[in-house]
Amino acid sequence: MVFKSFHSLVTMVALVLITTGCATTTDIRALQPAEVGAAASLKRVGVAPFDQQAKTNVSLDSKIEAELANYQLEQGVNYYNVVDRANLETIIKEQKFQLSGLTDKSQATKIGKLSGAQALVVGNVSSAGIEDNNYREDRVKYVNCDSKGKNCTRREYTVSCKSRTVNLGAQVKLTDVERGDFITANNYNQNKTWRTCEDNSSSLPSKSHGLEVLADEIATAFVFRLVPRYITFKVELYKKAEVKLEKLQADQFKAGIEFIKAGRMDRAEDFFALLMDATQARSFAVVYNYGVIKEAEGKFEEAKKLYETADKLTLSPEKNINLALVRINKIISDHKVALEQIGRQAKR
Structure with a gap:
C-alpha cells in the first residue's frame, strides 16, 4: 500500500517514461513524506x-x-x-x-x-x-x-x-x-x-x-x-535547442547533455550556465535543461523559477515543461512536509 503523494508522483513519472521512448533522461531524487x-x-x-x-x-x-x-x-x-x-x-x-x-x-x-x-x-x-x-x-x-x-x-x-x-x-x-x-x-x-x-x-x-x-x-x-523516504525517477531532457546555436554553443549543449547522462551535474551546470548567458535565457530548451540540473541537485526552488521561465518562452504547450511545473510544485510541497516530520521532536 502506497500513500497518495507517492502514487501520484510515480504515475506522473510513468507517463513521462511511456511517452519518451529513447529520449535522453536523468535521475531525480526526491524526499517523500510518511503517509501516517x-x-x-x-x-x-x-x-x-x-x-x-x-x-x-x-x-x-x-x-x-x-x-x-x-x-x-x-x-x-x-x-x-x-x-x-x-x-x-x-x-x-x-x-x-x-x-x-x-x-x-x-x-x-x-x-x-x-x-x-x-x-x-x-x-x-x-x-x-x-x-x-x-x-x-x-x-x-x-x-x-x-x-x-x-x-x-x-x-x-x-x-x-x-x-x-x-x-x-x-x-x-x-x-x-x-x-x-x-x-x-x-x-x-x-x-x-x-x-x-x-x-x-x-x-x-x-x-x-x-x-x-x-x-x-x-x-x-x-x-x-x-x-519518510527517498524515491528516484527519470526526467526527460531536450537533446537540442529549438533556436539556432553557433558551433561553440551547440558543442557546449551537447557536452552538457553528456555530463548530465554521466551524473556530473557540476560540469553540466558550467556548460548550461554559459549557454544561459550566450542565449540571454531565450531558449526554452536551454532554460529547461538548466532547471533539470537544479532539480537533480535538490535546488527545487531554483528549478521551479527556471521551469516557469522556460514556460513563458514557449509558443505552444511543451510536454516536458508542463510535466515539470506540476512535478516541481509537488516535490517542493512533499519535501517541506517530510522535513517537518523528520525534525519533529519526539513526545516526552
Whole structure:
C-alpha cells in the first residue's frame, strides 16, 4: 500500500517514461513524506509479540521490529529507537496480559507506558494457508533436424506441473501511548503463487518458507507507511535547442547533455550556465535543461523559477515543461512536509 503523494508522483513519472521512448533522461531524487504523519513524533517504538490466531509460528512481529530498527534515511542514523523486545515480553508476563488482548488500545497503552515506548505496534496473525494444484502445460519440441538444423519434425507434448499458493492474513496496529489511540490499523491479506513443472529444476517452497516471504512483504508495507523516504525517477531532457546555436554553443549543449547522462551535474551546470548567458535565457530548451540540473541537485526552488521561465518562452504547450511545473510544485510541497516530520521532536 502506497500513500497518495507517492502514487501520484510515480504515475506522473510513468507517463513521462511511456511517452519518451529513447529520449535522453536523468535521475531525480526526491524526499517523500510518511503517509501516517502522526507517527513522526513517536520515535521510540516497541513491537509486542503478535497473537498467532492461525496456530502457526510466523515471525511477522520480529520482521516489523527489524524493519523499524534498521530503517535509515541517512546512512548511519536510525530513524527509530526500538524498545528492547525482552523487556516488553517481561512486562507482558508480569502484568499477566494475554496476547489476544493486546490489540485493545487500553492494554497496548499500559504496556507502552511501562516499557517507556511512545508508540507500540500490536497485532495478530489471523490466517495462514496453503493450496496445491496439479495441472499440465503444453510444450513444443523440434526433433530429427538435418545437418543444417532445418527440416525438423515438430513434436507436441504435455508435462505435469504443480502450483502452490500460500496466503497470510494479519492485523497490525500502531498505538500512540500518550494519547491512548490507534494511529493506524491495517488488515493484510497477502498471497503468492509458485509454480514448477517436471521439465525444470525449480522447486516449490515449504508452507513455512512461503509464509515468511509473505510476512516480509507485510512488514515492509506496514513500515513503509510510517516513514519518510527517498524515491528516484527519470526526467526527460531536450537533446537540442529549438533556436539556432553557433558551433561553440551547440558543442557546449551537447557536452552538457553528456555530463548530465554521466551524473556530473557540476560540469553540466558550467556548460548550461554559459549557454544561459550566450542565449540571454531565450531558449526554452536551454532554460529547461538548466532547471533539470537544479532539480537533480535538490535546488527545487531554483528549478521551479527556471521551469516557469522556460514556460513563458514557449509558443505552444511543451510536454516536458508542463510535466515539470506540476512535478516541481509537488516535490517542493512533499519535501517541506517530510522535513517537518523528520525534525519533529519526539513526545516526552
